[in-house]
Amino acid sequence: MTISARNQFKGTVESVQEGAVNALVHVKTAADDIITATVSLEAVKELGLAAGKEATAVVKATEVLVGIGDAKLSARNQLAGEVTKVQEGAVNAIVTIKTEGGTEIEATISLEAVKELGLAAGVKAKAIIKATAVIIAI
Amino acid sequence: MTISARNQFKGTVESVQEGAVNALVHVKTAADDIITATVSLEAVKELGLAAGKEATAVVKATEVLVGIGDAKLSARNQLAGEVTKVQEGAVNAIVTIKTEGGTEIEATISLEAVKELGLAAGVKAKAIIKATAVIIAI
């Protein structure tokens, strides 16, 4: 399937923690990042998600926050890298962050945020993604 | 209440699966689609959600992904239809997909995605929505 989401991280399921109706799935990407996804137990069964299964973590750019500096965040995914591109729109912008491992993440954020954070090519920044924002595709 | 969300599917609750702090609610729409929502147990009690209850599934356009083709996805909602309209913005676009049952879904995605997927009126596509992205209104 060709999906509109700007972020599609190919990898392998490392572990699945089952809850009451949801589960936490950890996917190790080709670039060695761990992406954590909260999916329903229904999905775990339907997709046969288990350690060793090949899977792709899919994230809409609108779900990605950008942060500069350090903080303890509840968000399970914090990918550190460098801004490589900023495409400015009318009120929003799409910012691309590239990690050391080579993963590129696109974040749709407000133009206000781009100015406040001083985002431009070369700036070190983190892509922040809640586990609930991640879809798993197999 | 008049809500900003572009997607508001009127229907009836088919079932509620209670978890530890969350629940999975299945709503059958007028067009016979099933929309699955992950809501808190607090919400299930406050809204009296149970099989037979009339309810509306509300989804922001920014939460909708578009896909072409087939794939097993963890996302609980995949509504197949045809693109009827594409409104292009500066970096984003709003794509309307109409299902066979007549349901119209609007998805806010990047212009990049519109080009990559070749989205235009007449193209067959699926609207993909995570259960965590759905709000229930009664």
Next chain:
Amino acid sequence: MTISARNQFKGTVESVQEGAVNALVHVKTAADDIITATVSLEAVKELGLAAGKEATAVVKATEVLVGIGDAKLSARNQLAGEVTKVQEGAVNAIVTIKTEGGTEIEATISLEAVKELGLAAGVKAKAIIKATAVIIAI
């Protein structure tokens, strides 16, 4: 950490309800609003979230819906206030709502919605946010 999210509500954790893999965290803000967040149990432990802990609730503007009137919604967060600003883009707009307590919330919604709801400075409206859309930062 400087974060791109337009909404950052400083406050204190009031309570934490632990589930099987997720938890519901209630944060009381400086303006006396309660913001409810669904975060993973992993996060609760990593951040040491418990009643009395200082914490900031972080929400992307794209996660905020706007509503006029009243309705029972599953969304745990409904902040009533008045629109103070509308910044129009190409297909989207950023609407600012100020609550009586002085909290300002920014919502990125479609231009269509701005017209349909008649949003302009002075209009009474509610900012609606799902608990799954809230990130906690300490």
